[in-house]
Amino acid sequence: MGEQFHMFKKIMIVDDDPDILIYLRTVFERQHYEVLTVDSGNDCIRELERGFKGIVLMDLIMPFMDGWETLREMVKKGLTKDVVISIITANQTPNQQEMKEFHKYIHNFIPKPFDLERLISEIHSITTSKKIN
Secondary structure (H helix, E strand, O other), X not given: OHHHHHXXXXXXXXXXXXXXXHHHHHHHHHOOOEEEEEOOHHHHHHHHHOOOOEEEEEEOOOOOOOHHHHHHHHHHOOOOOXXXXXXXXXXXXXXXXXXXXXXXXXXXXXXOOOOHHHHHHXXXXXXXXXXXX
């Protein structure tokens, strides 16, 4: 299955809620994913600059640098290559302006509270399709 498949067995979870980070780390490690957790958009950018490639599972509502600002910075710095971005958020209806601006970078939008089986299925579909932005 090669390097490309292995790349998408990596997930970076970006959320300011430590309980979500711990919970999702546990869930995806049990699914045999390599999991990196960060609690801010700034840390997400830093990890991408260090060379992270894989799935970015990102919350939109975070202090200091929210998910939209993080996406904007990722695009500006050219950090969307070799990553698949999935959004998880408690905001049930995404801002239409931002969705229009970033639709080509976002693989899917999963509202919180999320159905765990659906979330696992969505992530699994990314790893099997090996979609690259």
